[in-house]
Amino acid sequence: MLFTLIEKFGILSGWALSSFFVFARYAAFAGLAFTVFYIFWRKQFQYARIQLRFPKATKIRFEIMHSLVTAGVFAGMGVLIYLLHQAGYTRIYREVAQFGWAYLIISFFVLTIIHDTYFYWMHRLMHHPPFFKVLHRVHHVSNNPTPWAALSFHPLEAIVEIAIIPLIVLTVPIHPLALIAFSTWSLSFNILGHLGFELFPEGFVKHPFWKWFNTSTHHNMHHSRSNCNYGLYYNFWDRMLGTNAPDYEQTFEEVKSRAEIRSAPKPQKTIPI
Numbered sequence: 407m408l409f410t411l412i413e414k415f416g417i418l419s420g421w422a423l424s425s426f427f428v429f430a431r432y433a434a435f436a437g438l439a440f441t442v443f444y445i446f447w448r449k450q451f452q453y454a455r456i457q458l459r460f461p462k463a464t465k466i467r468f469e470i471m472h473s474l475v476t477a478g479v480f481a482g483m484g485v486l487i488y489l490l491h492q493a494g495y496t497r498i499y500r501e502v503a504q505f506g507w508a509y510l511i512i513s514f515f516v517l518t519i520i521h522d523t524y525f526y527w528m529h530r531l532m533h534h535p536p537f538f539k540v541l542h543r544v545h546h547v548s549n550n551p552t553p554w555a556a557l558s559f560h561p562l563e564a565i566v567e568i569a570i571i572p573l574i575v576l577t578v579p580i581h582p583l584a585l586i587a588f589s590t591w592s593l594s595f596n597i598l599g600h601l602g603f604e605l606f607p608e609g610f611v612k613h614p615f616w617k618w619f620n621t622s623t624h625h626n627m628h629h630s631r632s633n634c635n636y637g638l639y640y641n642f643w644d645r646m647l648g649t650n651a652p653d654y655e656q657t658f659e660e661v662k663s664r665a666e667i668r669s670a671p672k673p674q675k676t677i678p679i
């Protein structure tokens with residue numbers, strides 16, 4: 407879509423329109439999650455709250471303002487990819503038949519694995535003091551994040567975060583549909599990670615298959631502590647390298663046990679004889 411916008415309106419207007427669309431999509435996803443969990447059904451979902459307190463409005467405004475800048479940076483990277491594509495450097499292909507549907511679907515999963523690995527190492531590096539101060543401190547202002555924190559980055563961190571896309575399109579044959587599916591998955595998972603409520607069922611973190619996926623509790627603990635749980639989608643690198651919080655599973659189960667208490671039948675009132 408970005409390519410069409412640039413071809414139709416030129417680089418500057420194409421960038422401005424793309425920034426608007428990136429922000430609008432983030433606002434639609436984060437806004438929906440915020441409306442459901444923080445406004446309309448806040449009390450009903452209180453049992454699934456990871457940190458029981460709620461952040462102040464000033465912190466939420468901070469998250470939204472930084473996400474607005476991030477949208478501009480992400481759209482700028484889109485323009486750069488367009489220019490690289492025009493110059494013949496990218497491996498973006500437009501005809502599905504060129505590699506087939508099976509390749510397109512597999513390439514989506516491969517993208518999530520490449521991004522997960524890139525994110526883990528880049529994120530761990532950003533937690534080293536000199537990098538943290540300059541790049542990553544803004545994101546950690548949200549020590550009790552809301553869905554609006556999903557794109558709340560310092561502009562320099564936003565560049566590092568989105569740099570994975572040019573790296574991919576320069577090296578892997580990729581169809582725009584796989585890129586759209588990947589960015590939608592990425593945004594959805596990111597909002598889930600910053601939701602502040604745990605929605606996955608009890609036993610999820612111990613299940614032989616699902617334990618390899620991260621949860622909202624996982625990233626929430628990263629925001630409240632900073633020195634553990636660096637992963638994005640999969641609980642692979644944290645598990646392999648021992649950087650999961652030692653009490654990650656216990657914290658997850660504690661949150662879920664509140665749900666159990668809530669759904670337990672209320673004790674019958676005894677009628678004095």
Ligand SMILES: [Zn+2]
Nearest residue numbers: 545600625629
């Ligand atoms: Zn975060």
Ligand SMILES: [Zn+2]
Nearest residue numbers: 529533542628
């Ligand atoms: Zn971090």
